[in-house]
Amino acid sequence: MATQFGDRIRELRTKQKMLLRHVASQLDVDTSIISKIERGDRQIKKEQIAVLAEILKADKEELLTLWLADQLYNVIEGEPMADEALKSVSKKIKKSKL
Amino acid sequence: MATQFGDRIRELRTKQKMLLRHVASQLDVDTSIISKIERGDRQIKKEQIAVLAEILKADKEELLTLWLADQLYNVIEGEPMADEALKSVSKKIKKSKL
DNA sequence: CTTATATTTGCCAATATTTGTCAAGACAAT
């Protein structure tokens, strides 16, 4: 299934007419990895996000946010108690910021 | 570090004066595993939650919610963009419920 | 203090998951 992160980086890449292999070589992985990441078959490693942002001239924080959202979604996908859990975490986060 | 899940099941266990080894034998794992789970050193496996709820005569959904919240927290812990990511996922969840 | 019981901790092996490579195939443009 598709990911927000994958969709976004594909958009960024194609608009700049970059090829998978351009991105792949700069990230130092096989082309197939990037293909899978864009299509949501694989998750990118967190450390690779900053590098990828540079390659795509994209906002590092935007990509990181999308990636985080994908990770969160993986956890709660299909869970009946998802809402409650999300609220609970939001609260906890707000408290820790005080 | 402590987990919401761990804190709660320790509370449930001690209030009923059960020993770690009682819980452990019913869950069919070593005592040390339960100790670690209660202290937040280890995550319990999702499938074990329902069994544990029975052992502790606790609400399965409550425990599952706490467990989910812990998982979510692991993802966003220390992330500056945590808030944004959480909001994004909440939105997505609400949409998928329509 | 000494013993007995409960819990915690560190370490190890087994298992599971993730990551990347490679090769073959699909697809489009020419």
Next chain:
DNA sequence: ATTGTCTTGACAAATATTGGCAAATATAAG
């Protein structure tokens, strides 16, 4: 048909997770 791009699946290597054991530490009782 040939070329170039992208996709897919099988596989191996690297990494992470899991549970058990045993030693260390706490806690309680005598």
